[in-house]
Amino acid sequence: MKTIYRLILKTYTGPMFLTFFIVMFIFIMNFLWKYIDEIVGKGLGIDVMAELLFYVSLTCIPMALPLATLLASIMTMGNLGENYELLAMKSAGMSLPKIMKPLLILMVFISIGGFYAGNNLVPYAVRQMQAMLYDIRRQKQEIEFKDGLFTNDIPNMSVRVGHSNKETGLLTDVLIYDYKDPGKMSTTIADSGYIRLSKDKKFLLVTLFNGESFEESRGVQWYNKNSLTRRMFSEQNMSIAMSGFDFQRTDAGLFSSSEMQNMNELKHGIDSLSHEAAELQSQAYGPLFKDFIFPHDVDIAVDSLRALQNERTPVVTMDSIARLDVKDKQKVWAGAANNARNSRSMFIRDESMAKAKYTELYRYQLDWHNKLALPVSIMIFFLIGAPLGAIIRRGGLGMPIVVSVAFFVIYYLISIMGKQMGREGSWDASLGAWISSIILLPIGLFLIYKATNDSNLLNADWYYMKFVRLRDYVKCKYRDIKNRYERSKQGA
Numbered sequence: 001m002k003t004i005y006r007l008i009l010k011t012y013t014g015p016m017f018l019t020f021f022i023v024m025f026i027f028i029m030n031f032l033w034k035y036i037d038e039i040v041g042k043g044l045g046i047d048v049m050a051e052l053l054f055y056v057s058l059t060c061i062p063m064a065l066p067l068a069t070l071l072a073s074i075m076t077m078g079n080l081g082e083n084y085e086l087l088a089m090k091s092a093g094m095s096l097p098k099i100m101k102p103l104l105i106l107m108v109f110i111s112i113g114g115f116y117a118g119n120n121l122v123p124y125a126v127r128q129m130q131a132m133l134y135d136i137r138r139q140k141q142e143i144e145f146k147d148g149l150f151t152n153d154i155p156n157m158s159v160r161v162g163h164s165n166k167e168t169g170l171l172t173d174v175l176i177y178d179y180k181d182p183g184k185m186s187t188t189i190a191d192s193g194y195i196r197l198s199k200d201k202k203f204l205l206v207t208l209f210n211g212e213s214f215e216e217s218r219g220v221q222w223y224n225k226n227s228l229t230r231r232m233f234s235e236q237n238m239s240i241a242m243s244g245f246d247f248q249r250t251d252a253g254l255f256s257s258s259e260m261q262n263m264n265e266l267k268h269g270i271d272s273l274s275h276e277a278a279e280l281q282s283q284a285y286g287p288l289f290k291d292f293i294f295p296h297d298v299d300i301a302v303d304s305l306r307a308l309q310n311e312r313t314p315v316v317t318m319d320s321i322a323r324l325d326v327k328d329k330q331k332v333w334a335g336a337a338n339n340a341r342n343s344r345s346m347f348i349r350d351e352s353m354a355k356a357k358y359t360e361l362y363r364y365q366l367d368w369h370n371k372l373a374l375p376v377s378i379m380i381f382f383l384i385g386a387p388l389g390a391i392i393r394r395g396g397l398g399m400p401i402v403v404s405v406a407f408f409v410i411y412y413l414i415s416i417m418g419k420q421m422g423r424e425g426s427w428d429a430s431l432g433a434w435i436s437s438i439i440l441l442p443i444g445l446f447l448i449y450k451a452t453n454d455s456n457l458l459n460a461d462w463y464y465m466k467f468v469r470l471r472d473y474v475k476c477k478y479r480d481i482k483n484r485y486e487r488s489k490q491g492a
Helices: 003-039 046-059 061-082 085-091 101-138 263-293 300-309 318-322 326-392 399-424 429-452 460-491
Strands: 157-164 171-178 184-197 203-217 227-241
Touching: 003 046, 003 061, 003 101, 046 061, 046 101, 061 085, 061 101, 061 326, 061 399, 101 326, 171 203, 263 326, 326 399, 326 429, 399 429
Parallel strands: none
Antiparallel strands: 157 171, 171 184, 184 203, 203 227
């Protein structure tokens, strides 16, 4: 490998890894901000949180990798241009496409890796992440005692404390109502104590000091005698079995959606859904035409007269209706209205089922195309970022971030619009997935052309000079038109 190519690759790999992890960190923080209310207060361990964030980071690859590629490309070529290294390479006879050659080869490998991640790692990570979020939502929060208020987090028990020390966990003025046994009612009063979950969160450990307990035994019938037992204690220990406070894992295989499948699984699902949707559509429209709209395949007029004689609801034409008397006309219209109501109710029910199946089919098709669009979008962002950095000739994190965010927002908005239209069936799924690439690819090719020819595309002075020339030209034309008008007026 040439030394100049090693220099270019070394200059690019550093910003690439840096921007990738920065973008990944931003997306992970966005996830935590979205689900912070469901995660906080559940007593999750460090290992559970680390595993969850690992899966979240894998799901962010399709969004982070194109943005990191764009930002790193602008920073790399901008640094080379700002330090006049790009100018030195061009002076040595290297064109911009030749300078970009090693980076283009590197992008091919990154695109292949992005495709593998989007097709294999992301579906697995989405499945595991959804399973963990389901388990987190299902897990009960840790028991918290508020001063002077009853807590009902413990099954079949109500606990009130006068004061809870947040640092030591000591509870004072404790009152406990225990009604887990239908035949007994227990009330416990203590000056102080501790109520904590065990380490495995399967038991509630209760330690009370200086108190007394009252236990009332109730008979089955009203006339049975009730008994009341009073017991004083200096220390009392209890262990109560708990459920729902420990983190229980659910089988991730129970979760299934189009986002959790690779291309082969999506292709199989598309074939199955296409067949099912076609069957539902035929079930929805077939009986409608056969039983309600065209129930007879013989002469309608003759069949209508026979139907009148047999006192059946006739299916007639407008000419045959005109020959009927008022009573028969009313019977015809009543039968038609009844058929219309029945067909409408049946069609709405069947149509809703077919529409739901088609919506699922569109989602599968869209996800299948998105897996192919990811590596292409990485290449397109490189084709945009590299020439753009060569044009603006600014390194660092200032101007490159502004330009990168602007292009990424445009890409994201176009992608969201395309996916929405594809899910609704307004557009074909292939168009919804590829619309952003179709729009941005000509921009990338245009920027490469401008950067290769050393265009002043983003030079403010160049635009100012063009504006000054246009202004002077307009003024000159206006002056000539005004002079000709005045001369023609004097001549008249």
